[in-house]
Amino acid sequence: MSDDQRDDDYIDEVEAETGADPVPAADQRSADAIAQETAGRSPMTSEPHHEIPANILDQTREGEHPYQWHEGVNREHGSTDAVEFIDVKKSFGRNTVLNGLNFGIPEGQISMIIGPSGTGKSVCIKHMVGLLYPDEGDVLVHGESVPNMPDDDLFEMRKKFGVLFQDGALFGSMNVFDNVAFPLRQHTDKGEEEIAEICNRRLREVGLAGALDKMPNELSGGMRKRAGFARALVLDPQIVLFDEPDSGLDPVRTALLCELIQEVHAENGGAYVVITHDIMSARRVADYLAVLWKGRIVESGPASELFNSPNQFVRQFLSGEARGPLGME
Amino acid sequence: MPASWLDVGRDLLSSLGDIAKFSWRVMAEVFEGRALRFFGETLRQAGILILGSALVIWGMAFILGLTCGIEAAYFNRALGAPAYAGFFAAWCELREVLPYAFGYMMSAKVGTGLVAEIGAMRISDEIDALEVMGISSLTFLCSTRLLAAWLVLPFMYIAAVGAGFFASYLAVVQQIGEVSSGGYSLIFWMFQNPPDLLYSTIKGMAMATVIVLVGCYYGYTASGGPVGVGTATAKSMVLNTVLVHVVGMLGTQVFWGTNPRAPIGG
Numbered sequence: 294m295s296d297d298q299r300d301d302d303y304i305d306e307v308e309a310e311t312g313a314d315p316v317p318a319a320d321q322r323s324a325d326a327i328a329q330e331t332a333g334r335s336p337m338t339s340e341p342h343h344e345i346p347a348n349i350l351d352q353t354r355e356g357e358h359p360y361q362w363h364e365g366v367n368r369e370h371g372s373t374d375a376v377e378f379i380d381v382k383k384s385f386g387r388n389t390v391l392n393g394l395n396f397g398i399p400e401g402q403i404s405m406i407i408g409p410s411g412t413g414k415s416v417c418i419k420h421m422v423g424l425l426y427p428d429e430g431d432v433l434v435h436g437e438s439v440p441n442m443p444d445d446d447l448f449e450m451r452k453k454f455g456v457l458f459q460d461g462a463l464f465g466s467m468n469v470f471d472n473v474a475f476p477l478r479q480h481t482d483k484g485e486e487e488i489a490e491i492c493n494r495r496l497r498e499v500g501l502a503g504a505l506d507k508m509p510n511e512l513s514g515g516m517r518k519r520a521g522f523a524r525a526l527v528l529d530p531q532i533v534l535f536d537e538p539d540s541g542l543d544p545v546r547t548a549l550l551c552e553l554i555q556e557v558h559a560e561n562g563g564a565y566v567v568i569t570h571d572i573m574s575a576r577r578v579a580d581y582l583a584v585l586w587k588g589r590i591v592e593s594g595p596a597s598e599l600f601n602s603p604n605q606f607v608r609q610f611l612s613g614e615a616r617g618p619l620g621m622e
Numbered sequence: 623m624p625a626s627w628l629d630v631g632r633d634l635l636s637s638l639g640d641i642a643k644f645s646w647r648v649m650a651e652v653f654e655g656r657a658l659r660f661f662g663e664t665l666r667q668a669g670i671l672i673l674g675s676a677l678v679i680w681g682m683a684f685i686l687g688l689t690c691g692i693e694a695a696y697f698n699r700a701l702g703a704p705a706y707a708g709f710f711a712a713w714c715e716l717r718e719v720l721p722y723a724f725g726y727m728m729s730a731k732v733g734t735g736l737v738a739e740i741g742a743m744r745i746s747d748e749i750d751a752l753e754v755m756g757i758s759s760l761t762f763l764c765s766t767r768l769l770a771a772w773l774v775l776p777f778m779y780i781a782a783v784g785a786g787f788f789a790s791y792l793a794v795v796q797q798i799g800e801v802s803s804g805g806y807s808l809i810f811w812m813f814q815n816p817p818d819l820l821y822s823t824i825k826g827m828a829m830a831t832v833i834v835l836v837g838c839y840y841g842y843t844a845s846g847g848p849v850g851v852g853t854a855t856a857k858s859m860v861l862n863t864v865l866v867h868v869v870g871m872l873g874t875q876v877f878w879g880t881n882p883r884a885p886i887g888g
Contacts, residue, residue, distance in 0.1 A: 460747065
């Protein structure tokens with residue numbers, strides 16, 4: 294059976310199950326896009342009788358197909374992909390988190406992965422840096438397969454990344470300065486004077502010049518995030534990942550942090566990936582948006598295009614409306 | 623047999639297999655010299671062991687030495703051979719009491735400390751942060767701690783043996799005073815020799831190695847937030863207590879099981 298036939302069968306099956314088109318009638322163009330999109334895809338995602346995991350069905354309203362809003366459209370972003378997800382599936386026990394994830398993170402742009410809570414955004418980040426491996430599919434960083442890397446290559450590849458974790462993940466046994474200096478001490482031959490100069494500059498950028506000697510438990514949540522940001526940038530990484538940088542911050546500090554991300558990106562370049570479900574942050578910062586739900590991309594593309602997307606789920610999520618495809622399921 | 627008992631047995635075997643695999647990886651990192659890349663961290667951990675545990679271990683060894691000495695003096699007096707108090711003190715301390723006490727103290731203080739520290743790092747993403755910086759967290763956190771233990775603990779253990787011996791001498795010769803200093807020393811040293819000290823140290827170090835590895839394993843694999851770390855700490859304590867006795871029994875069997883190495887019966 295060809296992939297095209299499988300796609301047709303898949304669409305028929307969705308129609309039979311839901312009594313509706315698998316994609317919104319208002320956006321029938323997308324059906325062609327899906328057909329084109331999936332034509333060269335492995336059978337993993339396009340298989341017609343592919344079983345939908347129970348936990349994903351649980352999140353779905355009765356009578357609807359779980360992926361009826363997932364157009365899978367990856368709009369052109371005018372750049373090469375720094376990171377690519379190819380048909381990635383990941384389950385934890387019976388809980389399927391990623392279920393055929395396909396998208397790319399463009400080089401030289403600030404990308405945002407947004408989506409409802411518990412939809413696999415942080416799992417996505419962990420796949421990029423090889424902290425988790427996909428059960429099926431592949432993750433490529435600058436064209437190299439992360440799951441197939443030997444350990445030494447993986448550690449080397451990770452030096453391309455800077456990661457800001459949700460709570461900063463500062464080392465509790467070190468003060469702020471030593472936390473920021475740690476990657477430099479481990480990975481470079483720089484002298485202490487040069488390290489101090491770099492760390493002081495980075496800490497000044499994030500407004501922590503006066504907190505060098507403080508221990509992480511003496512810092513507020515926002516300060517910990519900023520210190521983590523300084524540490525993530527200290528090796529001038531090519532790809533910077535932010536895992537919900539706005540969580541637990543007040544709106545003003547969130548806006549300031551977004552500004553800081555933009556400034557630092559303008560200065561250093563590279564691919565920045567921000568994970569959030571804060572739409573204001575997305576509007577402020579994102580060049581590129583990927584909307585993730587139920588372990589798959591609903592739609593991805595330049596932010597300006599996505600904010601005008603006809604997709605009902607994307608529209609609902611980006612406008613924060615209560616009524617629409619996303620409910621409390 | 624109920625299925626749940628089978629599950630318990632299977633889970634136990636599975637955990638032991640995981641611990642063995644984990645331990646092998648940690649030790650391999652030390653033997654391959656990778657832990658030396660973080661020698662600064664190794665020295666820091668060695669310093670923490672010395673400053674945090676040495677006095678506790680020596681203090682406890684001293685108290686146990688006093689106990690052994692007092693028991694030795696009164697027990698041998700009851701047998702009509704008070705001069706042989708040194709025999710009891712020598713065997714009691716070197717072969718059994720000190721290794722076990724060392725094991726208990728290590729599992730209570732060092733083992734649980736490792737689980738709590740590494741487990742807290744796990745749940746606060748610090749371990750992931752290390753990994754994404756391109757640093758092997760297993761080497762940085764576990765192998766350095768094992769190497770530090772191997773560097774420091776033999777000396778701490780031998781010093782603890784010394785503290786115990788000195789305490790027994792004080793109890794038998796100075797406190798109870800039924801044996802002269804020379805008489806006590808003659809018997810005390812007759813019933814042990816340098817290989818016994820070596821075997822005792824090996825026994826203590828085997829316990830320490832097991833305790834550090836189990837502590838690192840439970841900390842490194844902790845999950846489920848602070849409650850998970852607490853549970854992991856309790857589990858490590860239980861397993862370490864069991865393993866201390868297993869290692870103690872095997873050590874006694876291997877080193878003294880077929881040859882008591884004692885000048886008895888000619």
